[in-house]
Amino acid sequence: STEEEWRPFNKTRVYMSDLESALHYSLRVELAAHVTITGADLTALKKYINVLATYFSGRPSVKSALKAVDSWLQEQEGTEIKYSDFRDVLDSVGETSDAVLPEGVQWVGCQGSQARYRGYPCSVWNLFHVLTVQAKEIDDSDPLEVLQAMRGYVKSFFGCRPCATHFESMAQENMNKVTSLSDAVLWLWSQHNRVNNRLAGDLSEDPHFPKIQWPPPELCPNCHSVKWTGEHSWNREEVSAFLQNYFSSDRILSDYLQ
Numbered sequence: 664s665t666e667e668e669w670r671p672f673n674k675t676r677v678y679m680s681d682l683e684s685a686l687h688y689s690l691r692v693e694l695a696a697h698v699t700i701t702g703a704d705l706t707a708l709k710k711y712i713n714v715l716a717t718y719f720s721g722r723p724s725v726k727s728a729l730k731a732v733d734s735w736l737q738e739q740e741g742t743e744i745k746y747s748d749f750r751d752v753l754d755s756v757g758e759t760s761d762a763v764l765p766e767g768v769q770w771v772g773c774q775g776s777q778a779r780y781r782g783y784p785c786s787v788w789n790l791f792h793v794l795t796v797q798a799k800e801i802d803d804s805d806p807l808e809v810l811q812a813m814r815g816y817v818k819s820f821f822g823c824r825p826c827a828t829h830f831e832s833m834a835q836e837n838m839n840k841v842t843s844l845s846d847a848v849l850w851l852w853s854q855h856n857r858v859n860n861r862l863a864g865d866l867s868e869d870p871h872f873p874k875i876q877w878p879p880p881e882l883c884p885n886c887h888s889v890k891w892t893g894e895h896s897w898n899r900e901e902v903s904a905f906l907q908n909y910f911s912s913d914r915i916l917s918d919y920l921q
């Protein structure tokens with residue numbers, strides 16, 4: 664609610680509380696809108712959960728919960744599952760271990776100046792930036808794995824339907840140009856900037872968190888350069904190094920975790 668106390672935070676850091684809140688909201692709120700999950704939606708859910716179980720570098724108890732849900736889901740061979748069965752598994756994983764996905768949302772870096780701003784969509788971006796960087800740290804995987812999981816999740820389940828349509832058309836346009844894990848990190852960064860550009864000045868913009876081309880020069884001076892024509896250009900090597908550090912698992916802050 665708007666009455667909640669403001670949690671002071673560092674605007675230049677990623678918070679685990681936002682990522683866990685994203686997981687809670689996607690698995691207990693967005694998915695709950697589907698009584699049964701079948702076909703392409705079921706495929707998308709399996710990929711999403713599998714990517715989380717593989718790459719999400721959170722607290723051990725949360726990782727165990729994701730792994731338990733993933734094993735259950737991968738065993739489901741039928742053409743449909745009931746959301747209530749998925750939910751029962753998610754909520755009972757702790758009975759035989761310390762596995763748990765905390766209930767509820769607690770936005771920190773994704774707090775909005777009012778309740779209608781930021782929150783979940785902000786945390787979804789953060790979650791997938793972290794996952795693309797994580798996949799690159801682990802290496803050796805399919806460069807499109809995380810992006811395909813995000814694309815499928817957004818298309819099948821993301822509650823903001825115009826967002827899903829926009830994101831799907833961006834993915835159709837050029838996601839197939841991604842051929843390495845570094846490309847995947849940069850692809851998501853650059854699509855996010857396209858969205859920022861489209862939304863700058865929009866009604867959905869939190870006046871305290873204006874949509875900018877990110878990272879701004881204060882955060883990464885070397886990411887920016889100017890062509891001889893005077894036009895701005897990104898120094899992609901520097902951006903890549905910046906993202907790799909900014910979203911790396913050992914930099915994520917644990918303040919305010921439940």
Ligand code: FAD
Nearest residue numbers: 781784785787788825826829830852855856858867872877
């Ligand atoms: P967000 O854009 O949510 O960004 C969160 C944080 O990520 C920022 O605070 C910053 O720290 C960091 N960041 C910013 N830019 C980048 C970047 N380029 N790369 C890496 N990190 C960055 N809203 C609409 O109204 N219409 C849409 O079509 C739409 N499409 C969306 C599609 C997707 C897939 C998602 C996840 C969200 C979409 N949204 C859309 C929501 C919108 O993009 C914002 O998430 C929302 O307005 C909240 O904005 P925010 O200020 O928290 O910043």
